[in-house]
Amino acid sequence: MKQLYFSFLIFAFAVPAFAQEADVVNKVPGVPKQITDPKTIRICVPSRAGIIANPPLWVVNDVLMNGDVVTNFIRPASIESIDVRKDASTTARYGTSGQNGVVIIKLKKDLQLWNLKELFKNFGIRNKNQDFPVFIDKKELVNRTDFFIVNDIVASVKVVTVNDMPSRKNKVIQVTLKPL
Known part of the structure; x- marks a missing residue:
C-alpha cells in the first residue's frame, strides 16, 4: 500500500511540474519558445x-x-x-x-523609411500610374496614407496588367517583398 501511495505522490507532483514546462507559443513541452515567422514583430504585454x-x-x-x-x-x-x-x-x-x-x-543607419510616394519614385513608377491599386505580395493595400515600408524589404515595384475577366483588363502596381 505504501508503494501505491508513494507512486501517486510522485505522479501528483510530476504532472504539474511538467505542465509548467510547456511552451506557451508552440504548446510543446520542453521545447524552447520559437517564433515561427521571423519577419513578424511580436509585442508581449500583460493584457x-x-x-x-x-x-x-x-x-x-x-x-x-x-x-x-x-x-x-x-x-x-x-x-x-x-x-x-x-x-x-x-x-x-x-x-x-x-x-x-x-x-x-x-x-539601422543604412536603411530608409519610405512612404508610398517615395517608394514609387525610387522604383520609377510614373505619376500617371500612381493612382492604380497597390498590391503587396498579392494583398491589396487599403490605406495608402498610413503606409510606410523599409527599403531593405522591397524586391521590386512594377505596373502589371491583370486579366479579371476575358473582356476587361486592369492595371495594378505590384510590390514584391524579399523573402527572408
Whole structure:
C-alpha cells in the first residue's frame, strides 16, 4: 500500500511540474519558445485587451505611424534599437496621442523609411500610374496614407496588367517583398 501511495505522490507532483514546462507559443513541452515567422514583430504585454483598447504611439525614425505598419513592413533585423517610454516628458513631447506610451524604433543607419510616394519614385513608377491599386505580395493595400515600408524589404515595384475577366483588363502596381 505504501508503494501505491508513494507512486501517486510522485505522479501528483510530476504532472504539474511538467505542465509548467510547456511552451506557451508552440504548446510543446520542453521545447524552447520559437517564433515561427521571423519577419513578424511580436509585442508581449500583460493584457492583449489593454493594448487594443489603449494602443501606444509608434514612432519609427521620428515618423509617427500605425502599429500594423510596424509589425507588417519592418523586419526585426532592420531595427537598431527599440525604446518604450511612458512618462510625463513623453506625454509632453507627443501630446495626448502618447498618453498610452510611446514605442520609439530606430532603424539601422543604412536603411530608409519610405512612404508610398517615395517608394514609387525610387522604383520609377510614373505619376500617371500612381493612382492604380497597390498590391503587396498579392494583398491589396487599403490605406495608402498610413503606409510606410523599409527599403531593405522591397524586391521590386512594377505596373502589371491583370486579366479579371476575358473582356476587361486592369492595371495594378505590384510590390514584391524579399523573402527572408
